[in-house]
Amino acid sequence: MGTNGTPPIKSTPSDELSEERRERLIRGIAEGELPLHRLPGDLSADEAASIRREALERRTETETDGLDSYSFDAETVSGNNCENLIGTAQVPMGAVGPLPIDGDHVQEEVYVPLATTEGALIASVNRGCAALREAGSATVHVEDVGMTRAPVFRTSGIEETRALLDWIEEHEEEIRDRVETTSEYLELLELRTHSVGTTVFVRFRFSTGDAMGMNMVTLACDQVIQELIPPATGVDCVSLSGNYCIDKKPAAVNAQEGRGKRIFAEVELSESVLREALKTTAADLSEVQYRKNLLGSAAAGS
Structure with a gap:
């Protein structure tokens, strides 16, 4: 018997999930009779995720629009990376570059994808890439x-x-x-x-x-x-x-x-690059580093 005296939901393998069985499973979760992780094992990961979404919508009176739009293999993800799968959250992605790199394994210009919802972040990073291009390149080394x-x-x-x-x-x-x-x-x-x-x-x-x-x-x-x-x-x-x-x-x-990983990066920026690309001077940049990053961090104990 279930926790409240109700019969347990039995797994009956089938090629296609019937609407009646789907409704019983959704209702079981929504009414608190069936834990999220106790769905029958013969369900596909996509079916299980769909049932959990609808059950949570009913129980919490919220909507899960958009969570069902994903391109990964749900079977692999639910078995290895995420329990009680209900879908995915999407984050906007932009790109910055080209970024000139002179490293142990890369000596070329690369583009960097950045996923964020913070406005102006990508524009700011892209401005840094422009400064590096004008300076020539950045020398980098990665230590394991x-x-x-x-x-x-x-x-x-x-x-x-x-x-x-x-x-x-x-x-x-x-x-x-x-x-x-x-x-x-x-x-x-x-x-x-x-x-x-x-x-x-x-x-x-x-x-x-x-x-x-x-x-x-x-x-x-x-x-x-x-x-x-x-x-x-x-x-x-x-x-x-x-x-x-x-x-x-x-x-x-x-x-x-x-x-x-410990990463070392080095670049030399001329006064003209600082002025034109970053809209600042070496003296102003140095003062911000001292008062904000050194003294401010020490005052905050960070």
């Missing part, structure tokens, strides 16, 4: 610092903490071999430990190829936790992420050591 994940472990005391630190140091190659089997694009660059009494952080730093790689490194760390470190040492893993990674927030460890 590596993506990090730092599980946190709990020990029974400082003696077990010391034993865990020693074990990790002695078995670094075994750990490396284990995590690198999880993806052909993954390379362990560094394994660093940091302890605070009975708390031990193990900070993994990986090269992840062209991917940002957060999911990749998380899966790798999860495997080494499930199969190696706690089983071999007897310590408990409290969390797959101990916040020493550190993700999605400013932190001193990232400022000092970097995380992800």
Whole structure:
């Protein structure tokens, strides 16, 4: 029986979703009898998304116009990237350029797509591209610092903490071999430990190829936790992420050591380029940098 005594909706595979069955599913969600994630598995991802949209429209008395306009493969997206799929949100996209680049892998003019709803943003960036063109080009270099994940472990005391630190140091190659089997694009660059009494952080730093790689490194760390470190040492893993990674927030460890990709860019702008393209002078630009970016940031603690 359902949560309120109603019969559960059964899955009956069919080539075409009948209007009667579709209505029962929509009504089940709209009336709170059927969770969004419990639609029958024989529905296509597109059918499930459509049912969720209509059910939410009824339950919330809102409209979902436009969410059904998408070009991606719903089966792939709902299975890997987005649960309870109902559609997509569209963001206007513009282009800036051409932007002259002199880098390790690109020595040409490129165009850059930008998705935004912030008026004047693209025009402002395009003005910067014009300044770079007049200056000749920008020299750029990208350094792969590596993506990090730092599980946190709990020990029974400082003696077990010391034993865990020693074990990790002695078995670094075994750990490396284990995590690198999880993806052909993954390379362990560094394994660093940091302890605070009975708390031990193990900070993994990986090269992840062209991917940002957060999911990749998380899966790798999860495997080494499930199969190696706690089983071999007897310590408990409290969390797959101990916040020493550190993700999605400013932190001193990232400022000092970097995380992800570090990008260097250099260009020399003449007085004429500053005046004609950016409508300013070197002196005015320098003062804004000092008073706003340096003093203002220091005053704000950012």
